[in-house]
Amino acid sequence: MILSLKYLINRVWFIYAQVFILDFSIIKFVKKTIQYPVKPLILKGIDYSRKMKEKIVTILLFMFFMLSAENINGQDESSNTIKITPIEHATAVLEWNNITIYIDPVGGKKAFENQKLPDLILITDIHGDHFSLETLQELDTKKAKIIVPQAVADKIPDEFTPQIDVLNNGDTKERYEIQVEAIPMYNLRNEALKFHKKGRGNGYVLNMGGKRLYFSGDTEDIPEMRALQNIDKAFVCMNLPYTMTVKSAADAVLEFEPKEIYPYHYRGRPNVSDVTKFKALINDGNSNIKVIQLDWYPQDDF
Numbered sequence: 600m601i602l603s604l605k606y607l608i609n610r611v612w613f614i615y616a617q618v619f620i621l622d623f624s625i626i627k628f629v630k631k632t633i634q635y636p637v638k639p640l641i642l643k644g645i646d647y648s649r650k651m652k653e654k655i656v657t658i659l660l661f662m663f664f665m666l667s668a669e670n671i672n673g674q675d676e677s678s679n680t681i682k683i684t685p686i687e688h689a690t691a692v693l694e695w696n697n698i699t700i701y702i703d704p705v706g707g708k709k710a711f712e713n714q715k716l717p718d719l720i721l722i723t724d725i726h727g728d729h730f731s732l733e734t735l736q737e738l739d740t741k742k743a744k745i746i747v748p749q750a751v752a753d754k755i756p757d758e759f760t761p762q763i764d765v766l767n768n769g770d771t772k773e774r775y776e777i778q779v780e781a782i783p784m785y786n787l788r789n790e791a792l793k794f795h796k797k798g799r800g801n802g803y804v805l806n807m808g809g810k811r812l813y814f815s816g817d818t819e820d821i822p823e824m825r826a827l828q829n830i831d832k833a834f835v836c837m838n839l840p841y842t843m844t845v846k847s848a849a850d851a852v853l854e855f856e857p858k859e860i861y862p863y864h865y866r867g868r869p870n871v872s873d874v875t876k877f878k879a880l881i882n883d884g885n886s887n888i889k890v891i892q893l894d895w896y897p898q899d900d901f
């Protein structure tokens with residue numbers, strides 16, 4: 600809201616300045632060259648017909664510039680891109696409309712040294728690869744709103760309280776014209792139930808600039824993921840023993856059919872999930888889904 604108001608003020612000021620400059624030269628032009636087809640309307644020594652003509656020219660010019668401003672606005676919207684920077688594993692930075700979003704910031708200040716300061720921080724769960732209090736304290740997060748599930752809020756000291764929005768599964772919140780939906784994330788396999796209990800952590804769907812982005816957090820191929828609608832960019836985890844196999848991940852993705860799928864969070868212990876196999880499963884199942892492989896592990900060979 601604040602941003603669009605600022606944009607509007609800038610735009611109006613720009614139009615006003617242009618109209619003022621052109622209006623001034625047009626008035627001169629009108630005075631010098633245009634002959635009146637009708638007898639000038641002069642009352643008490645004031646030439647009203649000339650004044651009216653000048654006003655009409657001004658209004659026409661104003662309308663012309665309003666229209667061209669709308670075109671500029673249209674171009675702004677079409678170049679309304681979302682920049683995605685993988686930091687590591689589950690950690691990413693998004694930039695859109697001059698808003699910088701940190702997803703699961705961990706790795707200390709050093710991990711973000713080339714990034715803009717965050718306006719919005721989303722944290723999915725309490726584990727160290729998603730939540731790091733040291734990182735929140737080291738970074739300059741003063742201006743940031745921090746969206747977390749209750750279990751994470753419980754681990755954050757009071758100094759952050761004014762910045763915190765607690766979202767539990769199913770909740771939504773709008774910040775900076777970004778609608779954030781909290782999606783469940785949990786394990787299904789018996790042997791993995793201890794890792795992520797249903798209701799504790801959040802996956803997130805971000806609605807911004809007409810696009811829907813999904814960050815799965817740590818989860819298996821739960822029905823809530825399979826039921827997602829109209830996802831443009833999906834970031835889905837796949838690693839054992841904590842989340843799921845590439846086969847389960849691919850199966851769920853083929854069901855909710857995002858336009859683009861970004862495999863992330865695929866380092867396990869001791870192995871790394873086979874993202875090439877994941878890509879092949881998606882390509883075989885639905886060639887309309889684009890698999891986008893980013894470098895989520897810049898410190899490692901894979």
Ligand SMILES: [Zn+2]
Nearest residue numbers: 689726728817
């Ligand atoms: Zn994790």
